[in-house]
Amino acid sequence: MKTIQSVLCILTLSLPTLAVAHSDDTHHRQHGTHVHGEAQASLASIELEVMLTLVVPAGDILGLERAPATTQEAEDITSHLDWLKQARWLDEETARTCQATQRHAFTPLLNSEHSGHADIEVEIHWQCEDTRPRQLDASAFLARYSKIDRIELQWLTQTNHGHSSLNASQPGLRLHSSN
Numbered sequence: 001m002k003t004i005q006s007v008l009c010i011l012t013l014s015l016p017t018l019a020v021a022h023s024d025d026t027h028h029r030q031h032g033t034h035v036h037g038e039a040q041a042s043l044a045s046i047e048l049e050v051m052l053t054l055v056v057p058a059g060d061i062l063g064l065e066r067a068p069a070t071t072q073e074a075e076d077i078t079s080h081l082d083w084l085k086q087a088r089w090l091d092e093e094t095a096r097t098c099q100a101t102q103r104h105a106f107t108p109l110l111n112s113e114h115s116g117h118a119d120i121e122v123e124i125h126w127q128c129e130d131t132r133p134r135q136l137d138a139s140a141f142l143a144r145y146s147k148i149d150r151i152e153l154q155w156l157t158q159t160n161h162g163h164s165s166l167n168a169s170q171p172g173l174r175l176h177s178s179n
């Protein structure tokens with residue numbers, strides 16, 4: 001039986017523009033071009049597990065896209081990474097019953113040798129108790145980071161899969177209507 005990680009990996013491998021922070025290896029991938037104003041995300045909801053990955057141009061989050069020049073800039077980057085991995089992402093009801101078992105956020109900008117465009121990559125893995133998650137909710141993210149016009153989301157559940165574009169007026173994706 002496939003794990004949710006391998007399912008998500010298959011999902012994202014079919015998307016050449018979407019890089020996912022599955023492992024340390026992929027953290028060292030080459031960063032190519034990206035579209036400012038646009039985040040790429042993938043979400044898999046299989047049984048009681050949920051995995052979300054988000055790849056967003058660093059400049060749209062940080063206001064800069066270079067290695068930090070001062071301690072203050074480095075601390076600012078770290079605090080954005082912390083916010084991104086602690087943000088709710090799931091609807092309120094789901095968030096009460098699904099615990100995040102892994103939260104990662106990474107940007108090569110914290111590597112002082114980095115130059116050129118850079119992304120921030122976020123990966124969160126939840127384990128739900130007894131009910132499937134109802135909804136992905138990116139409203140907090142989209143409200144905080146107004147330079148992001150939309151999130152291009154590839155999603156997968158046990159019964160369906162598809163692509164959705166999330167934005168400030170439509171920040172949510174319903175995953176399972178009932179349990």
Ligand SMILES: [Zn+2]
Pocket residue numbers: 034036057058059065117118
């Ligand atoms: Zn850029």
